Amino acid sequence: MRSMREALAGFRRTPLLCALSIGATGLSLVILGLFGLVAHNIGGAIGDVERRVEVVGYLLDDAGPEQVRAARREMEALPAVESVRYVSKDEALERARRDLVEFSDIYGELRVNPLPASFHLRLREGFRTPATVSETAGMLAAYPFIEEARFGDEWVERLFALRSAATGIALALGGGFALIAVLLIVTTVRMAILARGEEIEIMQIVGAREGYIQRPFLLEGAVTGLAGGLLALGVTRLAYVVFPVRFAAIESLAWLPHLWTAAGVAAAAVLGLLAAAYSVHREVGRAYGPS
Amino acid sequence: MISLRGVSKAYPRSGDALRGVSFRLRKGEFAFLTGPSGAGKSTVLELIHFQTRPTEGEVQVSRYNSRRVRRRDIPALRRRVGFVFQDFKLLERLTAAENVAFALEVIGTPRREIAGRVQRLLSQVGLAARARSRPSELSGGERQRVAVARALATEPRILLADEPTGNLDPDAAGGVFELFRMLNRLGTAVLMATHDADFVRRHPDVRRLELEDGRLARDSAA
Ligand SMILES: Nc1ncnc2c1ncn2[C@@H]1O[C@H](COP(=O)(O)OP(=O)(O)OP(=O)(O)O)[C@@H](O)[C@H]1O
Ligand SMILES: [Mg+2]
Numbered sequence: 001m002r003s004m005r006e007a008l009a010g011f012r013r014t015p016l017l018c019a020l021s022i023g024a025t026g027l028s029l030v031i032l033g034l035f036g037l038v039a040h041n042i043g044g045a046i047g048d049v050e051r052r053v054e055v056v057g058y059l060l061d062d063a064g065p066e067q068v069r070a071a072r073r074e075m076e077a078l079p080a081v082e083s084v085r086y087v088s089k090d091e092a093l094e095r096a097r098r099d100l101v102e103f104s105d106i107y108g109e110l111r112v113n114p115l116p117a118s119f120h121l122r123l124r125e126g127f128r129t130p131a132t133v134s135e136t137a138g139m140l141a142a143y144p145f146i147e148e149a150r151f152g153d154e155w156v157e158r159l160f161a162l163r164s165a166a167t168g169i170a171l172a173l174g175g176g177f178a179l180i181a182v183l184l185i186v187t188t189v190r191m192a193i194l195a196r197g198e199e200i201e202i203m204q205i206v207g208a209r210e211g212y213i214q215r216p217f218l219l220e221g222a223v224t225g226l227a228g229g230l231l232a233l234g235v236t237r238l239a240y241v242v243f244p245v246r247f248a249a250i251e252s253l254a255w256l257p258h259l260w261t262a263a264g265v266a267a268a269a270v271l272g273l274l275a276a277a278y279s280v281h282r283e284v285g286r287a288y289g290p291s
Numbered sequence: 292m293i294s295l296r297g298v299s300k301a302y303p304r305s306g307d308a309l310r311g312v313s314f315r316l317r318k319g320e321f322a323f324l325t326g327p328s329g330a331g332k333s334t335v336l337e338l339i340h341f342q343t344r345p346t347e348g349e350v351q352v353s354r355y356n357s358r359r360v361r362r363r364d365i366p367a368l369r370r371r372v373g374f375v376f377q378d379f380k381l382l383e384r385l386t387a388a389e390n391v392a393f394a395l396e397v398i399g400t401p402r403r404e405i406a407g408r409v410q411r412l413l414s415q416v417g418l419a420a421r422a423r424s425r426p427s428e429l430s431g432g433e434r435q436r437v438a439v440a441r442a443l444a445t446e447p448r449i450l451l452a453d454e455p456t457g458n459l460d461p462d463a464a465g466g467v468f469e470l471f472r473m474l475n476r477l478g479t480a481v482l483m484a485t486h487d488a489d490f491v492r493r494h495p496d497v498r499r500l501e502l503e504d505g506r507l508a509r510d511s512a513a
Contacts, residue, residue, distance in 0.1 A: 198382060199393075205340075205380075207369030207445055208397035210362075 006216035014191050018224060021184040025228020025268055026235065028177030033236030035170025036260060041253050042163040053128050055137045055151045058116040061089075063145035071143050075119065080127035080136055085120040089113050116147065130157040178271065181228065185275035189221050193283040200284055214280045218273055225272020229265035292318045292449065292480055293339055297348035300334050300505075308334040310505045311348070316482055318448070321475045322512075323491050324484040326502035332484035335502070336451045339482070340372055341365050353448070370398060373442030373479075377454035379434045381426040387437045388413065388422040394444040412440040416470055432463025439470060450474060452483040456490065464490065 011018045059068065068086075075084045087095075092115040121136060133151045141149035193200065203213050240255060293316040300309040309331045316322055324332050337343045338350050341360065350357040355368045381390050391409045400408065413419050416436040426434050435455055442450060452471065456464035468483075468490075475481045485491060491499060501509040 198380070202380060202382070202393065202441075203397045205369065205374050206394040206398060206441070207366040209366045209399075212397060212399070 003215040003219045006219075011220070013195050014188065017184070017188045017191060021181065021188045021224045022227045022231060024177060024184045025181040025225055025272065026231035028174050028181050029229055029232030029264055029268055030235045030239075031177060032170050032174035032264065033232055033256070033261075034239060035166050035174070036256055036264075037236065037240065037253060039163055039166045039170065040256055040260070042166060044254055053123060053133060053151065055121040055123070055133060055140060055149060057119040057121075057137075057140040057143070057146045057149040059118060060145050060147050061116065063117075067143075067145055071145070072119070075121060075140070078136070078139075080123050080132050082122045082124040085122075087118045087120060089115055089117045092117065119146075130160055181225075182271060182275045185221050185224050185272050186279050188224060189217050189276040189279040190283055192220055193217055193279060204284075213284060217280050217284075218276045221276020221279070222269050222273040225275070226265065226269040228272070229268030232268070233261055233265060292316060292320075292353060293482070294351045295335070295338070295348065296351070298338065298345045298350060299347040300331075300338065300343070301346045307505050309338075309345075312502075312505075312507045313348075314500055314507060314510055316449075316480055319475065319478050319480055320498065321472070321481045322483070322498040322500055323494075324482055324500050324502065325486065325488070325491055326508075328486060329504075330502040331505045332486070332502055333453050336374070336453050336482065336484055339449075340374055340451060341368055366398075370445035371447050371449060373439075373445065373447035373450045375435065375438045375442050375450070375452045375455050377457040379426070379438045379458075381434060381437055381441075383426050386423050386425055387418060387429065387433075387440075390426070390437055391440050391444055394441045398445055400444075408444070412443055413437075415443065416440045430463065431459045432466050435459065435463070435467050436470065439467070439474075443474070447479065449480045449482070452481065454485055455483060456485065456487065468494075 072084055072086065075081055090113070093113050096115060119140065121140065123132060123136065137149040137151045140146055200213060237255075240253065294314070296313050298309055298312045299307060301307050312331075312335065324335060326332055334343070338345060338357070339352055341350075341352070341355070341357065344350075344357050352368060353371060355364060360368070382393065385393060388409050391412050392405050395405045395408055396402075410419065410422070413422050416439050418433060418436050418440065421429060421433060424433075426437070429437065435458075439450075439455075450471070455471075456467055459467060464487075471481050471483060491497075499509070499511040500507060501511075
């Protein structure tokens with residue numbers, strides 16, 4: 001109670017500095033929040049695409065059925081492979097007629113089927129990374145009767161790259177601002193301590209306990225961090241609502257998981273507390289220490 | 292109650308403030324600590340209050356020893372050793388009563404006991420009538436009495452005073468000194484630093500510890 005009252009008195013004493021601290025803490029977290037939003041959604045998209053990832057191998061027309069069966073068994077035995085589907089030449093043509101209505105006439109008139117038979121490999125969860133996908137495609141392509149192996153969506157790779165970039169930028173910018181926020185909180189708390197220098201000295205002289213003297217300042221730091229965190233949450237949410245972003249295949253951005261937002265706000269409060277602890281240690285910690 | 296054994300204190304730049312100082316102050320004793328400016332009087336009081344630690348030797352105050360004391364025990368030690376300053380160190384925005392209440396509050400006195408104890412403490416120093424005055428409305432002597440009342444808030448067994456009469460005219464100084472004598476008769480040990488030689492001479496019955504250039508040059512009780 002007393003600590004809270006005194007922490008709030010600190011805000012009244014240096015409102016501009018306090019606002020700056022809260023603002024900087026908020027800004028660093030808004031940046032983390034926005035990039036977090038992007039990273040989270042790219043992550044979601046990757047998941048979607050991953051589920052659809054297929055490695056396709058097109059067979060030469062002269063592939064012998066024995067060879068093909070043996071190859072299929074080998075493929076199925078690979079740890080990364082979830083299922084192997086064989087699409088014959090006839091099926092391929094059938095599908096082409098169905099899917100490509102504009103060309104159904106052309107396909108209808110054909111006397112020779114120009115479409116190759118193919119293997120469609122699905123990968124197990126956890127193996128749907130760009131590296132495994134291209135590795136599996138390479139293995140498929142190595143069979144002499146396979147003319148060509150493809151793995152559809154190249155943007156899996158791009159999404160992965162984009163997500164790493166978003167995460168990297170978020171951490172760099174957010175980290176930079178977090179550092180500024182910490183320095184501002186350190187200064188704010190320091191000012192609060194200096195403003196109460198006389199009282200602190202008297203408390204130390206008459207024998208107040210260290211915790212009693214320090215608690216209001218620690219609380220001030222934690223509350224500053226918390227306020228910055230909540231501010232960031234509000235601003236990020238506002239940006240999320242006001243600018244409905246469409247992104248690649250994503251219809252609308254998903255909001256951040258509660259765990260992320262809670263962790264962000266808590267981290268801000270802890271950061272504020274640590275910044276305050278640093279100031280407290282430097283400015284009032286000496287009085288009882290050996291010297 | 293207080294004992295210094297071979298205490299030296301060196302400061303990084305200014306060198307030795309104290310060199311091999313040893314003396315004891317018994318329960319309920321009264322002593323002047325004298326010596327010219329820079330002799331080390333304040334340093335001795337700061338050591339006894341554990342505001343600083345000796346470079347050599349040891350300081351013992353009741354059961355607290357400067358070699359072994361733990362950081363978290365120091366508040367308890369300070370409650371047993373009251374301290375008053377030449378410049379009073381009162382909070383200007385608070386009244387006399389609030390200044391005393393502040394000390395009671397920060398050492399965790401139950402709220403409902405504070406008002407009564409403030410009144411008793413102010414009466415004890417003869418200032419009950421000025422409880423609502425701010426320091427700026429009080430004379431120097433009155434301010435020092437408020438400071439003494441505040442120092443007594445923790446019911447100390449020892450009172451350390453660093454030039455408590457330094458800012459006071461002779462009458463006020465005499466008044467504050469009489470207050471110390473009275474507290475001493477009630478059982479509080481008093482160690483009062485002063486460089487006012489005349490003042491000390493007028494009280495030949497009081498033990499006198501004389502510092503000179505960081506050494507204990509004379510002890511009238513020895
Ligand atoms: N915190 C400190 N840092 C460095 N030197 C100090 C410190 N405190 C005291 N000194 C030095 O120690 C010596 C003794 O100082 P001290 O204050 O104890 O003297 P004093 O007898 O109280 O003098 P005065 O009558 O002027 O108050 C002086 O030379 C002073 O410069
Ligand atoms: Mg001095």
